[in-house]
Amino acid sequence: xxxxxxxxxxxxxxxxxxxxxxxxxxxxxxxxxxxxxxLRWGYERMRKALDAVDYDVIVVLSPHWQxxxxxxxxxxxxxxxxxxxPVFPNLFRFHYDLDxxxxxxxxxxxxxxxxxxxxxMMRNPDFRVDYGTIVSCHLTRPAWDKxxxxxxxxxxxxxxxxxxxxxxxxxxxEATRRAIEASGRRALLLxxxxxxxxxxxxxxxxxxxxxxEHIMNHSQYLWDMRFIDLLRQGHAQQVIDEMPEFVSQAIxxxxxxxxxxxxxxxxxxxxxGELFGYGTVIGTGNAVxxxxxxxxxx
Ligand SMILES: [Fe+2]
Numbered sequence: 001x002x003x004x005x006x007x008x009x010x011x012x013x014x015x016x017x018x019x020x021x022x023x024x025x026x027x028x029x030x031x032x033x034x035x036x037x038x039l040r041w042g043y044e045r046m047r048k049a050l051d052a053v054d055y056d057v058i059v060v061l062s063p064h065w066q067x068x069x070x071x072x073x074x075x076x077x078x079x080x081x082x083x084x085x086p087v088f089p090n091l092f093r094f095h096y097d098l099d100x101x102x103x104x105x106x107x108x109x110x111x112x113x114x115x116x117x118x119x120x121m122m123r124n125p126d127f128r129v130d131y132g133t134i135v136s137c138h139l140t141r142p143a144w145d146k147x148x149x150x151x152x153x154x155x156x157x158x159x160x161x162x163x164x165x166x167x168x169x170x171x172x173x174e175a176t177r178r179a180i181e182a183s184g185r186r187a188l189l190l191x192x193x194x195x196x197x198x199x200x201x202x203x204x205x206x207x208x209x210x211x212x213e214h215i216m217n218h219s220q221y222l223w224d225m226r227f228i229d230l231l232r233q234g235h236a237q238q239v240i241d242e243m244p245e246f247v248s249q250a251i252x253x254x255x256x257x258x259x260x261x262x263x264x265x266x267x268x269x270x271x272x273g274e275l276f277g278y279g280t281v282i283g284t285g286n287a288v289x290x291x292x293x294x295x296x297x298x
């Protein structure tokens with residue numbers, strides 16, 4: 001009998017391309033002097049924490065793979081190409097080379113369809129993987145030695161409302177958990193998003209000039225602190241319940257459903273998330289956090 005699969009960890013793994021730029025990995029063409037250290041050191045600490053967890057696959061939901069008819073899943077075993085951030089081509093031109101766990105993607109797709117969600121496997125071998133998926137996976141696991149499952153954002157907040165997004169993200173989270181359990185895999189889930197997301201519209205002459213970096217406004221900061229505080233106290237359900245106000249008032253990138261999906265897939269943790277770092281990137285609020293159920297006896 002096959003081993004029962006598990007979600008062994010979940011993470012809030014924001015994807016500003018600035019963090020990859022400032023890290024200077026060999027895959028990225030532009031180089032930086034420094035920048036956004038509190039977040040990059042936070043990711044470094046999260047990587048160490050996740051090293052203690054033995055996982056087979058990374059499952060990531062990205063706001064920047066935007067699909068307009070339902071949820072799509074990467075369905076090709078291998079992708080290799082150049083990813084250029086459309087807004088920051090000066091910071092992110094990344095040569096990626098990644099494997100996809102297609103059987104698990106198909107299993108989640110099947111569970112999603114069975115739950116009534118519109119979903120589709122993406123089978124185009126020339127598809128360019130979005131930078132949100134790449135940045136979150138790279139910062140979490142720069143070795144690129146684990147296959148991924150890439151899940152799109154179906155933009156139901158924009159087309160309908162946050163409430164519709166929430167219902168779909170919750171159903172997708174449940175489908176994800178069922179498929180992982182049946183697969184025998186040990187999975188790490190990544191919610192690839194910033195918290196508050198109002199951002200600057202101009203860039204300083206030196207992008208990594210940290211004298212220019214700060215939160216966009218105080219109300220955003222208050223929202224970020226509220227959500228981090230709730231998550232650190234184990235109040236994930238309250239975070240989900242307050243999501244409509246958070247998205248509308250802090251223009252949160254959680255509007256893509258990634259955070260709700262991840263928390264729901266993990267059974268809505270009632271134990272604290274571990275905060276590794278908080279920082280702003282072009283005025284947006286970003287937290288790097290993980291939830292590891294085995295450490296909590298959950
Ligand atoms: Fe983004």
